[in-house]
Amino acid sequence: MPAGAGGSLLLAAVLALLLTGPAGARDAFGPGIHELEPNTLVPAGDPRYAPAAYPDRIVASPAADPARGFQVSWRTAAGVEAPMLELVVAGDSPAVGEPRRVAARSTAFATENGAGSQHQVAVDGLEADTLYAFRVQGGKGWWSPWRQLRTAAAQGTALEFLYFGDTQNKNASHGSRVLLEALRHAPDARLALFAGDLVSGGDGEDDNEWGEWSDIAAPVAATMLVAPLTGNHEYFEEFEDTPQERRVLGPHWPHMFALPGNGAPGAEATTYWFDMHDARFVVLDGTSALDLGTAAAQAEWLDGVLRDSPRDWSIVAIHQPMYSPREGRDNLLLREHLMPVLARHSVDLVLQGHDHTYGRRAGENGAATPQYVVSVAGAKQYLLSEEARDTMAPVAEDTQLFQVVRIDGDTLRYEARTVTGRLYDAFSLVGDRDVGRRIIEHTDGRIEQRDCGRSATLKGRTDRCWE
Structure with a gap:
């Protein structure tokens, strides 16, 4: 075998495996290695989504009248009792002013990733078609970043x-x-x-x-x-x-x-x-x-x-x-x-x-x-x-x-x-x-x-x- 041929053959074999995947990992469109992905990207046993002090899974959903209010849910580790949501009318300065504070309803919730707490807030009394900034509280001094959303407008607005x-x-x-x-x-x-x-x-x-x-x-x-x-x-x-x-x-x-x-x-x-x-x-x-x-x-x-x-x-x-x-x-x-x-x-x-x-x-x-x-x-x-x-x-x-x-x-x-x-x-x-x-x-x-x-x-x- 000529000098270096063994290395070339090994490199070719590695490239072939990367391009084709394991035996049978092909489909009508060519290499199918991407189909071997698991349903989640989380390696087995990794605590990526374990509840923590910082607030995550923050979702704002409509109230029956989204021009006047909305509702927010989020998650923390267990033991964070009745955290707050802070709300202000969004402005152009980082000096947001004195926020309105609304206490959450908290529920213990245990999952495969450990015990946590889910929190929900109903925000009402808002002005229509107005941009608000809000953030939610976690534990140990944690707050989420400020988020912005605009309340629904009156009829006749696109x-x-x-x-x-x-x-x-x-x-x-x-x-x-x-x-x-x-x-x-x-x-x-x-x-x-x-x-x-x-x-x-x-x-x-x-x-x-x-x-x-x-x-x-x-x-x-x-x-x-x-x-x-x-x-x-x-x-x-x-x-x-x-x-x-x-x-x-x-x-x-x-x-x-x-x-x-x-x-x-x-x-x-x-x-x-x-x-x-x-x-x-x-x-x-x-x-x-x-x-x-x-x-x-x-x-x-x-x-x-x-x-x-x-x-x-x-x-x-x-x-x-x-x-x-x-x-x-x-x-x-x-x-x-x-x-x-x-x-x-x-x-x-x-x-x-x-x-x-x-x-x-x-x-x-x-x-x-x-x-x-x-x-x-x-x-x-x-x-x-x-x-x-x-x-x-x-x-x-x-x-x-x-x-x-x-x-x-x-x-x-x-x-x-x-x-x-x-x-x-x-x-x-x-x-x-x-x-x-x-x-x-x-x-x-x-x-x-x-x-x-x-x-x-x-x-x-x-x-x-x-x-």
């Missing part, structure tokens, strides 16, 4: 908001790109709506998953209100594989988010509504409707919330779709109970998740409203059914997306963009609610339809594109 489908899997490694790109395209957004399955759960590291979700959401949550939905992965199976098996809301949900508390009977912790500018937003719980028998109660509640709305636009969000774009799924119970209410009140947008694809479908008989949309932000990607390809347009597989919605007077403009910011879908709803909306499709600049192009995942599953 509103921009973000909508994300399921984040769920590999939040830190892949979901982070989606949220950061969304901020580039919606610099004036006042609200971020997450359509459920924020985390996957059930893998023994739920708290790590919630920690990573909080990390990727932090840039969004630092500047706007966050409106979360429960998905089926926010629930877990109690008494699994026994006659007593039932769905139970996971313990993180009521601690992670402080919500308006005006929900449907039987689903008070996971349904709510609020008004912002010219729109009424209504959040439903599809898992509770399908598995816990609350479909009829939610439909009756929804009917009342929409009937009494003084706002020109209505946005309804639910995790499970009315029309499922994934093969083998059919949420008939939702269509029986909820769809008649959505149609009767001419809801403008129904924003959904769950099926890890993209698809849009018009109302009955091609009506402009409601527009039913399913989207996905995270790394898990399913395949479309043939029915979805026949009845929805546009559709997409193998694509992480975010949505920007802007409501201004008699026009709602919707855009779906890929994680790299490319335009995938766009339309406007135009006209008076009482007379009826018309839809204008915006096709200029849209990229071509995206399909998976592979026959199976690395694990051999043929019902999805990415694990």
